[in-house]
Amino acid sequence: xxxxxxxxxxxxxxxxxxxxxxxxxxxxxxxxxxxxxxxxxxxxxxxxxxxxxxxxxxxxxxxxxxxxxxxxxxxxxxxxxxxxxxxxxxxxxxxxxxxxxxxxxxxxxxxxxxxxxxxxxxxxxxxxxxxxxxxxxxxxxxxxxxxxxxxxxxxxxxxxxxxxxxxxxxxxxxxxxxx
Amino acid sequence: xxxxxxxxxxxxxxxxxxxxxxxxxxxxxxxxxxxxxxxxxxxxxxxxxxxxxxxxxxxxxxxxxxxxxxxxxxxxxxxxxxxxxxxxxxxxxxxxxxxxxxxxxxxxxxxxxxxxxxxxxxxxxxxxxxxxxxxxxxxxxxxxxxxxxxxxxxxxxxxxxxxxxxxxxxxxxxxxxxxxxxxxxxxxx
Numbered sequence: 001x002x003x004x005x006x007x008x009x010x011x012x013x014x015x016x017x018x019x020x021x022x023x024x025x026x027x028x029x030x031x032x033x034x035x036x037x038x039x040x041x042x043x044x045x046x047x048x049x050x051x052x053x054x055x056x057x058x059x060x061x062x063x064x065x066x067x068x069x070x071x072x073x074x075x076x077x078x079x080x081x082x083x084x085x086x087x088x089x090x091x092x093x094x095x096x097x098x099x100x101x102x103x104x105x106x107x108x109x110x111x112x113x114x115x116x117x118x119x120x121x122x123x124x125x126x127x128x129x130x131x132x133x134x135x136x137x138x139x140x141x142x143x144x145x146x147x148x149x150x151x152x153x154x155x156x157x158x159x160x161x162x163x164x165x166x167x168x169x170x171x172x173x174x175x176x177x178x179x
Numbered sequence: 180x181x182x183x184x185x186x187x188x189x190x191x192x193x194x195x196x197x198x199x200x201x202x203x204x205x206x207x208x209x210x211x212x213x214x215x216x217x218x219x220x221x222x223x224x225x226x227x228x229x230x231x232x233x234x235x236x237x238x239x240x241x242x243x244x245x246x247x248x249x250x251x252x253x254x255x256x257x258x259x260x261x262x263x264x265x266x267x268x269x270x271x272x273x274x275x276x277x278x279x280x281x282x283x284x285x286x287x288x289x290x291x292x293x294x295x296x297x298x299x300x301x302x303x304x305x306x307x308x309x310x311x312x313x314x315x316x317x318x319x320x321x322x323x324x325x326x327x328x329x330x331x332x333x334x335x336x337x338x339x340x341x342x343x344x345x346x347x348x349x350x351x352x353x354x355x356x357x358x359x360x361x362x363x364x365x366x367x368x
Contacts, residue, residue, distance in 0.1 A: 022352050026248045028313065032341045033348035052293075052302050055309035056285050062208045062278025063215050065248045069279060070286055085279075089271065092247025096255040097267055099245060103256070107237060111364070115244050117326075118360035121334030122352070124321040129342025131314035138306035147307040148314070155315025156322075163212055166308050173304020174297060 008076050009083045011042060016068060016087035023092060025123025027065035030088075031130040034068065044075045051137035059166050065089065143176040193229040195261040197269050203227060204254055204273030209281070215250040215274070223257070230257075250274065327366055333359045 015037045019030040031054065038044045045053075053074055057067035065088055072084020099106060106112065131152075139145045151165045195203075207218045216239070224235050242252035251271060258270030292298040321334065337355050340346045 018349065021246050022349055023246045023248070024352065024356070025243065028317075030348060032345070036345060036347075051306045051310075052289070053286070055302070055306040056289055057282060058309040058312060059305065060278060060282040060285055061210065061212050062282065063211070063248045063250050063274065065251060066275065066279055066282055069275075070282055073283065073286065081279075081283075085275070089247065089251060089275075092245065093251060093255045093267070093271060096242070096245050096247065096252040097259055097264070099241070100256040100259050100267075103241070103260075106241065111360075112240070112244060114364040115360050116240055118330065118363035119244065119356065120324050121321065121326045121330045122337045122355055122359055124317050124324070125334035125337030125339075126341055126348075127313060127317035127320070128338045131310050131317060132338075132342045134306065134313060135310035138303065138310050140303075144303060144307040147304055148311040151308045151311025152315035152318065155312060156319050161212070162312050165312055166305055169308020169311070170301040170305040173300045173302070173307065176304070177297070177300035 005076060005079070008044075009079055012072055012076065012080060012083045013087045015042070016072075016084055017091055020088050020091035021095065023065075023088075024119050024126060027063070027068060027088070028130045029123055029126035031067070032126065032133050034071070035133055038071060038075070045071070047137045049074070051134045054134050055138075055166070059163070141176075144173070147172050192260050195227075195229055195266075197262050197266060199227075200258055200261060200266055201269045201273040203229075204258075204270045205277045207250070208274040208276075208278040211250075211278075219250055219253060327362075329362050329366060330359060333362065 016034070019033055023030045035047075035050055039047050039050050050071070053070050054067055057064070057070050060066070066085075068088040069081050069085040072087075073081035076083070135145075135148050139148055147169050151169060154160055154165060155162070203222050207215050207222050211218045220232075220235055223229050224232050230238065238253060238256055239249065242249045242256060245252045251274060254270035254274050255267045258266035258268070260266075262269070289298075289302070293302065321331070326334065333355055337351065340351045340355075341348055
């Protein structure tokens with residue numbers, strides 16, 4: 001960690017808070033931008049650590065957005081965790097609260113369905129981007145590329161619990177290293 | 180006109196206490212590995228009977244349009260309807276606090292052991308698998324939605340711009356989101 005802590009916390013806040021309002025369909029939509037900011041722009045974390053934190057968050061229960069809390073924690077300790085969580089959740093939650101008050105009128109607004117159906121493929125595209133970015137830092141050799149491809153195919157074709165796939169990936173990583 | 184009474188009935192706040200809100204959302208957060216939404220339906224609709232299935236789906240639709248995690252939005256919308264701002268805060272806190280504690284235990288273990296070569300290899304495999312999980316889930320979601328060709332192309336453009344060209348997200352969305360919504364709106368006519 002470099003620079004004074006207060007400045008870093010302010011940096012976390014100003015980096016994450018705007019992304020809260022463009023997280024189309026959830027946190028995975030903003031992971032590419034967060035990775036770019038955290039790794040390339042601010043040099044808060046190395047690329048590899050970022051990808052590992054993403055993976056650890058996938059292995060834990062709870063909403064995906066907690067990966068952002070974890071990143072804040074790794075960068076700036078407990079204050080970092082608090083600031084990152086509030087920054088990524090605060091703006092979207094405030095908006096949700098305000099919208100909830102106009103609930104009944106919004107429900108009948110004829111554009112709602114168009115917005116929902118229009119956003120869906122964008123959210124999918126951004127989630128794919130997240131997958132590719134994490135794969136790029138994880139897949140250093142053919143064995144790891146095979147793990148990524150194998151897990152992706154299994155998810156596509158079966159309904160296996162994701163936790164088993166993550167466990168299988170970790171075992172495969174260990175096995176390839178030993179062999 | 181006949182819809183109005185049911186709508187009123189639907190918007191009436193379910194009688195849910197603050198502690199019930201917190202506990203129910205904690206349960207969803209803790210059980211929800213790789214997606215909390217299925218648990219939200221199970222707890223709110225099936226177990227507690229706080230919302231009808233139809234009403235839950237409507238709420239979810241609203242939360243999907245809003246930015247941010249759908250489940251956190253649902254916690255805000257449902258919590259505030261039951262108990263005002265305090266209810267929203269409690270529902271979100273329930274959803275995040277317990278899983279966050281679990282996540283931090285995992286993270287501390289990772290920090291302690293990451294220097295060990297065997298752990299590094301396992302984490303490497305875990306990360307490769309997490310990438311595959313994200314790619315597979317995205318492809319599955321996209322495939323199931325079967326969007327029109329133009330919409331699929333806009334999704335592909337979002338992927339290419341942000342994932343491959345690494346363009347900044349906000350300008351990309353400022354262009355693509357209105358394009359997608361208008362395409363959807365006019366394409367249906």
